[in-house]
Amino acid sequence: MTETTVRGSGECDASSEARLPDALAASLAALGAASVDGLGEAELLEVVALLESTKGAASALQARATERFVEQRDGLVSAAVAREELSDRQASLQRRAARSEVALARRVSPGQADRHEGVARALVHELPCTMAALTAGQISEWRATIVVRETACLAAADRLEADRRLSGCLTTLGDQGLSRAAHRVCADLDQAALVERRRRAAASRRVGVRPAPDGMAWLSVLGPVAEVVGAYAALRSAERGRHVATGDARVDAERAADERGEGAWLADTALELLSGRAEGQPQPVEVALVMSEAALLPGVAPASDGQASVAQTIVAPAAGEQVEVPGFGAMPPETAREMVLRLLAGADADDAASSGVWLRRLWTSPGGHELVAMDSTRRLFHGGLRRFVELRDQGCRVPWCDAPARQVDHVEAFARGGETSAANGLGVCQRHNLDKEQPGWSAEVLASGLDPGGGRPHEVVLSTPTGVESRSLAPPPLGHGRGAIGQVSTGPVPAGPMEVSHPDVLWSPLEVRLGELFAA
Template sequence: MVLMTGPEFVAEGDLDDIAALEGVCDSGREVSAAQAAHLLRLARFARRRLTHILETTVDTPEAQERAWRNLVAETACALHLGEGQARNQIDLAWALTSQLTATFDGLTVGRITLEHAEVIVDQSATVPEVARREFEARLLEAAAVMSPRRLREAAKRLRERLHPETIEARHRKARQERSVWVDAELDGMAVIHHVLSAEDARAILDAVETKVDRVHRGGDIRSVAALRSDVLRDFVLRGETSPAGANDVVPTVVVTIPVETLIGLDDRPADLSGYGAIDAETARRLAAKAPSFARLFVDPIDGSPLALGREKYRPTADMRRVVVLGDETCRFPNCGRPAMYCELDHTEAWADGGRTDLDNLAALCSRHHHIKHEDGWSLEQLEGGVLRWVSPLGRVYETVPKALFDAQYFGVEARPTLATLLDGAPEFEEVLLDPLPPPLVSFDEFELALCGAPPGAVFVDETA
């Protein structure tokens, strides 16, 4: 890291750290306001220019296309942009000033950044107009507490609730766009784009991460990012594609499926860890193929402990599964590292009397685990799994599990438990009253039989 020194930094040299950070926040809001002003001027120019051009000719589709082409070329040259970039800026300006005006207002006052606004515009494009106002309002509220990347992930979940077309129909259409292409980069490098189904993408990434972890632990000096690239290359070019091949890399895809969806009572989307909503048909197919089964919340039915207190430092496998699936990612503000690759941290340190209980555990990536213990950040776990971070400069940040976040910001109601579901389903009452038929010996296996799933099926019940 290079420390910036020189006369240009002297003017604010007498500020304390807290005031200096507040100044950074102020300038960030000023940047957002300036970007909003630029987009407003661009939208006004675009309307004026298109109107002027069309006034001089017969208004036909061909004339409109020529006018638009002229506008894009004029804007690109004036701003020293490529025409694709100019077109995107005009589209963004048009959407914010004519359709998503609340988002534009948020940008104008510096409440959100341009990147947040771009996410809202992009995700709103396929939301029906009747639902767009609610969609925009909920995302604006969420944008105040998360990064653009996390906002995009949240927007996808909200979009599934508000979109009238089923996710199955949209997925079938989207699958037709599968493709691979390469973009050249500088210095002899290139980027491969691979468009494929979300479940396949997650399986590939998990296989890569698993192999990378093994190689890295073996002392390889390459960076983790470079290892990911090299491992994926080897999978493709050297034929290391079999999950159970010589390298014994078995990809893991975690899908959270509501019980009522799995047994066919409805077709609400399931959740693919690290991606978001997937259609019920795909989720059932993955469940039928999976080699193992796990419940998200462990309860007294199978005797698995929810808490170890001061008896043991290391959480059980069941406890880790609960934390990983509940947290989904590292719980430091805006970190997107998948929880399955994170460490479990005792919020109140074990050395300070902390307990190995679910309400004292959270997923933290290695970097943020070190930040918590070594760099002056403090952490408190509140009710419902809310984590309250306090930075060395006293700024407070809270992160919440995904389910709680969706309930707070998107109004997502808790789904019924399995018992409640079956109490309201008369066709299952006779099955419930009968003893468990052999060879079923556990409630988990009974659930699978009830669902009609084959032996060895796997699903994660987020409602138990």
């Protein structure tokens, strides 16, 4: 949850630049108050078309404002370098921090803001025809981005010529057609630049993973087309070979019993080959599941003799069972239980370190909306404290940034007396960790989130040199859009080693149940 406000900068004069934000705010208010009730079909479509043109014109103005802001900020940094007030590294960090301010203003990640800034600079300085079409509302921001992207390899003079050649088809071709046309223009104007671009693209080959719906995930490989197509062809050839009889009765029987479709077989085989696992071997990697006791251990009916039992302390399952895979989203409880059972069934009792299943307990407030625990006297965030902050923040906490929290840093710097604690810790990406240390940036903890009584979650306010304040609340452990997790049990503590080693702990239903099982 984020909230953004802008403080006055003290530059409210009568100039047209100072009045422009007010005019835009009035236009935004008029659009928000407008209604389409009573309009005919032709008028409704006219509204759709005009708003599409308005978005294009607004994107052009946004690009000019972005380019001017970055140009002015870079000019100040360059002047400081010329006066030897800043080193080259400090100048680079301050320039990058300026782009992060653009990210907050556009409500996007810093990576997206960098791309927007590059598009704005190209449109303003090197692509006048495309900029004119965007300003007139004839094309969308995405179509302008296509032209910028496809002509990025050209020198300034060649880019101007490419812009002129493409001006006639900007409003007639589809997105793919425009992309191909721009590619042809680049091939005609500078083939060497196109070859160099492809060489650099080959150096950026990589593998990535991203979440997909329904508890799935995408594994993507970016590489040269010949190698990628060749690998896919080899996999397809192996799939077709599974339908050919081998003469071995056992192998042929197993293949005949395999009811997997082509896509499922290809995916299973590729994952087995990449991970190096044998068939049936569990995946030796940690997958965090945040779930309530009711979701992991469904309730059991009370004992027939009416006596109190451990089973009575287990929270009964309900429609509100909640499971979250940090970084990937929600998962049905039944699917999570199947995952745990599958791992338990495939675990090797003689090698628990490599194939065991571990359960880690985290303390939450009674409502389950925030994690509460852990402090440290160390200078750096390590071990359990670091893991705690990572699970609490679930990614970079700076608004609009979707990057993973590669670093855990102090909100108030350690050098200025900041503690190495959960309250003063913040999960951030590397870029934002460097940005908040630049001149004019500051961060402050508004709420520690450590109130065991269920107070406010961890909250931080981030201020930028231009007076923008962005507030960030720690997400709930089970993700936004969810209610509270199961209530903490007040059932009896089972006798055994756990009671002896932790006499002051209020045991959860899960631990009560596991304690009885271990004792048995």
